[in-house]
Amino acid sequence: MSTLFYLSSTIAIASTILVITRYHPVHALLYLAVSFLAVGMIFLSLGAPFVAALEIIVYAGAIIVLFIFVVMMLNLGKDTAQQEKEWLKPKVWLVPSALVLVLLVEMIILLFTDSDQPLKVSVVDPRRLALSLYGEYIIAVELTGFLLMAGIVGAAHIGKHMHTPLHRFLQNGEGKKEKPKPLRPVESLKNEQTVLHDQ
Amino acid sequence: MINSAHMVLIVASVLFALGLVGVLTRKNVVFMLISVEIMLNASGLAFVAAGAKWQQPDGQVMFLFILAMAAAEVSVGLALVLQIYHQHKTLDVDRLKELRD
Numbered sequence: 001m002s003t004l005f006y007l008s009s010t011i012a013i014a015s016t017i018l019v020i021t022r023y024h025p026v027h028a029l030l031y032l033a034v035s036f037l038a039v040g041m042i043f044l045s046l047g048a049p050f051v052a053a054l055e056i057i058v059y060a061g062a063i064i065v066l067f068i069f070v071v072m073m074l075n076l077g078k079d080t081a082q083q084e085k086e087w088l089k090p091k092v093w094l095v096p097s098a099l100v101l102v103l104l105v106e107m108i109i110l111l112f113t114d115s116d117q118p119l120k121v122s123v124v125d126p127r128r129l130a131l132s133l134y135g136e137y138i139i140a141v142e143l144t145g146f147l148l149m150a151g152i153v154g155a156a157h158i159g160k161h162m163h164t165p166l167h168r169f170l171q172n173g174e175g176k177k178e179k180p181k182p183l184r185p186v187e188s189l190k191n192e193q194t195v196l197h198d199q
Numbered sequence: 200m201i202n203s204a205h206m207v208l209i210v211a212s213v214l215f216a217l218g219l220v221g222v223l224t225r226k227n228v229v230f231m232l233i234s235v236e237i238m239l240n241a242s243g244l245a246f247v248a249a250g251a252k253w254q255q256p257d258g259q260v261m262f263l264f265i266l267a268m269a270a271a272e273v274s275v276g277l278a279l280v281l282q283i284y285h286q287h288k289t290l291d292v293d294r295l296k297e298l299r300d
Binding site for chain 2: 017020028039042124129148155156158
């Protein structure tokens with residue numbers, strides 16, 4: 001168990017270092033997937049198999065795929081890697097890294113000055129987790145549902161293309177007889193309100 | 200047998216520090232979002248380690264909430280990245296200065 005923990009934490013730290021030093025976005029995302037898988041192994045060695053499965057499914061599955069979709073849509077390729085190489089000079093990253101390293105050393109010293117009790121690993125099975133989640137944490141589960149709903153609606157609204165600077169209610173109002181010309185000749189966005197106004 | 204819960208917390212803080220370095224040094228918005236994901240994952244690791252120390256499921260419950268929050272955050276953040284790229288044709292955070300005085 002201990003060997004599994006040390007091996008996977010070494011892999012996690014090494015691949016995270018590789019994530020924040022890569023120039024190409026796709027290489028960084030691949031190392032990020034390796035890092036998430038290694039953290040999932042750490043969860044397994046801590047006796048949390050359900051959380052390990054969720055880490056792999058949600059983080060290494062869904063979130064990485066979202067990032068890869070965005071990298072694909074924005075067509076970030078060799079040009080971005082070249083740009084990153086120009087931006088990431090030693091005088092840019094040296095001072096923040098040194099400051100964060102000081103904070104990290106403080107944290108580690110604080111952790112080591114405490115008493116050092118051995119950690120008994122015992123598996124917390126998904127049954128206890130589910131009883132706790134839908135027992136005393138039921139309000140938090142519902143609030144998380146609200147948060148996800150707001151996130152979906154917000155992402156759908158923000159991600160919509162806004163071609164004209166004018167709001168869609170002002171485009172066909174009484175003040176203007178003719179529609180303002182769109183900046184680019186693109187397909188017009190149809191929804192219920194604009195369809196009703198166009199008729 | 201892991202000899203103490205402190206080793207797990209040290210790994211979590213190292214991962215958090217790496218994510219913080221990524222946020223501070225990168226200028227590309229996509230890389231900054233990736234670093235924020237690393238930091239959220241490290242904090243979730245600390246929660247699970249605390250739950251394993253006391254052998255209670257509460258740490259894992261908190262990790263589930265962090266997971267849902269990270270999913271919502273990354274979807275809104277990536278929609279913002281798409282919109283920024285369509286309006287400015289760049290992902291450099293130094294060029295985004297609408298809110299500057």
